[in-house]
Amino acid sequence: MYSIVNCKANTMATNSTHTITFDGDIALKRIKRKQTYLRERDILKKLNEHGCQNIVEYRGCDDVKNVIYMTKVNPGVTLEYVMSKQVFHLYTRRDIWAQIWAALSHIHTLGVKHGDFKAKNILMDEDDIPYICDFDLGAFSSQVSDDCHKAKILYYQLFCIRDGDTHHWPYHNSDKKYRNGEQIHMLTGPELAKDIANLMV
Numbered sequence: 538m539y540s541i542v543n544c545k546a547n548t549m550a551t552n553s554t555h556t557i558t559f560d561g562d563i564a565l566k567r568i569k570r571k572q573t574y575l576r577e578r579d580i581l582k583k584l585n586e587h588g589c590q591n592i593v594e595y596r597g598c599d600d601v602k603n604v605i606y607m608t609k610v611n612p613g614v615t616l617e618y619v620m621s622k623q624v625f626h627l628y629t630r631r632d633i634w635a636q637i638w639a640a641l642s643h644i645h646t647l648g649v650k651h652g653d654f655k656a657k658n659i660l661m662d663e664d665d666i667p668y669i670c671d672f673d674l675g676a677f678s679s680q681v682s683d684d685c686h687k688a689k690i691l692y693y694q695l696f697c698i699r700d701g702d703t704h705h706w707p708y709h710n711s712d713k714k715y716r717n718g719e720q721i722h723m724l725t726g727p728e729l730a731k732d733i734a735n736l737m738v
């Protein structure tokens with residue numbers, strides 16, 4: 538009932554810097570700039586070698602054509618799209634969040650920052666399992682505060698959505714967030730961890 542299975546997947550995404558196409562169960566990301574290609578390829582490779590869960594699965598590459606092969610997530614709609622179209626059951630949101638948070642934490646322990654962490658870069662499969670994708674702005678770096686800040690925003694996007702309310706959480710930098718005129722305090726890292734732990738009970 539709460540599955541995202543009915544959402545339509547994008548069949549192809551393209552912009553000036555890269556193209557995504559699909560061939561059977563493989564998603565191919567062709568990136569124009571060599572440096573960007575190498576960065577995403579190396580990060581994905583490392584995360585997969587370390588068995589990171591809830592990350593798109595790296596399947597190989599073509600260094601001549603600058604193509605990264607990944608397992609296609611089905612239907613592969615973005616979490617942003619899903620959140621704009623439907624309201625999840627609370628238990629589904631908890632599950633999704635727990636997986637996303639664990640995956641991001643794992644990435645960080647491996648010394649990788651995502652660099653563009655947001656609902657649009659999380660793909661959902663038919664069983665509501667999230668997969669973090671799009672590491673082309675990532676880096677081998679321990680400077681992960683921006684990822685954590687974005688994770689907090691995502692957390693609030695996921696849990697502040699009420700039935701029938703498709704309002705999008707505004708992306709701004711202040712620590713004080715307002716929603717329908719109501720001020721909401723953005724949690725610090727430890728507060729967030731505690732909050733999540735409580736949520737999981």
Ligand SMILES: Nc1ncnc2c1ncn2[C@@H]1O[C@H](COP(=O)(O)OP(=O)(O)OP(=O)(O)O)[C@@H](O)[C@H]1O
Pocket residue numbers: 547549550551552555557564566593594607608609610611612613614615657658660670671672673
């Ligand atoms: N492994 C995959 N399985 C299914 N779909 C994928 C996969 N990888 C990418 N896509 C599709 O391609 C889109 C863009 O991928 P990605 O986020 O890696 O590139 P991007 O740099 O953000 O491109 P854009 O600027 O178009 O969002 C995703 O939102 C998704 O629809």
Ligand SMILES: [Mg+2]
Pocket residue numbers: 657658671
């Ligand atoms: Mg993206």
